[in-house]
Amino acid sequence: MEKSGSHDWMNKAEYVKEVFNHIAEHYDLMNTIMTFGMDKKWRSLAVRQVRARPGAKILDVCCGTGQLSFELAKAVGLQGKIIGLDFSEKMLAIAGQRLNEQNIKQKQDYGEIITLIQGDAMNLPFKSDTFDGVTIGWGLRNLSDLSESIEEMTRVVKPGGIIVSLDMAKPHFNIYKQLFWFYIERIVPLMGRILVKNERAYNYLFQSAKEFPSQQEIAAIFADCGLKDTRYRNLSGGVVALVSGMK
Numbered sequence: 001m002e003k004s005g006s007h008d009w010m011n012k013a014e015y016v017k018e019v020f021n022h023i024a025e026h027y028d029l030m031n032t033i034m035t036f037g038m039d040k041k042w043r044s045l046a047v048r049q050v051r052a053r054p055g056a057k058i059l060d061v062c063c064g065t066g067q068l069s070f071e072l073a074k075a076v077g078l079q080g081k082i083i084g085l086d087f088s089e090k091m092l093a094i095a096g097q098r099l100n101e102q103n104i105k106q107k108q109d110y111g112e113i114i115t116l117i118q119g120d121a122m123n124l125p126f127k128s129d130t131f132d133g134v135t136i137g138w139g140l141r142n143l144s145d146l147s148e149s150i151e152e153m154t155r156v157v158k159p160g161g162i163i164v165s166l167d168m169a170k171p172h173f174n175i176y177k178q179l180f181w182f183y184i185e186r187i188v189p190l191m192g193r194i195l196v197k198n199e200r201a202y203n204y205l206f207q208s209a210k211e212f213p214s215q216q217e218i219a220a221i222f223a224d225c226g227l228k229d230t231r232y233r234n235l236s237g238g239v240v241a242l243v244s245g246m247k
């Protein structure tokens with residue numbers, strides 16, 4: 001499913017969209033279970049890395065069910081703005097439900113801070129130099145062309161703004177590495193089959209993680225796309241990593 005021609009490119013996008021539309025309802029639960037609840041902490045580190053300050057305007061690409069968008073909203077506050085963009089209508093529908101639930105629970109109108117938009121990460125519907133920062137959580141791995149998508153995020157961020165990707169990575173230590181791949185290849189699809197009756201989506205998770213370049217390579221691609229101060233930070237022993245760069 002590499003981008004060898006426009007036909008394959010379409011196939012990957014369509015396939016990914018179908019996968020996420022299919023698992024949307026169970027996405028958050030599966031995420032919490034398979035990361036042992038660590039995903040929340042990882043997202044909070046992404047919020048810090050993108051320097052989401054009060055009043056900032058941040059784009060959250062591939063926002064899915066909106067978990068990262070909500071963490072960003074807490075950081076930017078009522079003077080700020082978060083745009084959550086995703087192409088899966090079912091994932092966005094869950095994000096919309098979360099918006100309503102949080103409004104009631106936190107007694108705050110998150111609708112004033114967060115706007116959810118259906119759109120394509122490969123063709124962002126925004127003018128150049130619009131955002132103070134851009135995040136993409138577990139999204140890059142799903143896109144049809146890494147460099148093109150990073151260039152597109154670079155286009156919409158303001159000079160001095162930071163782009164942060166939080167995604168699966170490649171741990172270095174031998175036994176830990178083997179355990180990790182065994183878990184992702186065997187256990188997670190089994191959990192998918194038992195818990196959400198969808199093994200295929202979680203086989204895709206393994207495939208996409210395997211094909212995804214290492215965190216060092218992603219940082220190098222960020223630099224090739226013209227970003228400065230590119231770096232990566234391994235989280236939980238490198239099972240996931242934050243990669244960032246500044247325009």
Ligand SMILES: C[S@@+](CC[C@H](N)C(=O)[O-])C[C@H]1O[C@@H](n2cnc3c(N)ncnc32)[C@H](O)[C@@H]1O
Pocket residue numbers: 013016017020061062063064065066067068085086087088091119120121122136137138139142143
């Ligand atoms: C693994 S989910 C990540 C959701 C969320 N960022 C989080 O932190 O949980 C990946 C999301 O990327 C979205 N996605 C994949 N390719 C996309 C594209 N080309 N344009 C927009 N969204 C895309 C999927 O619909 C899905 O919701």
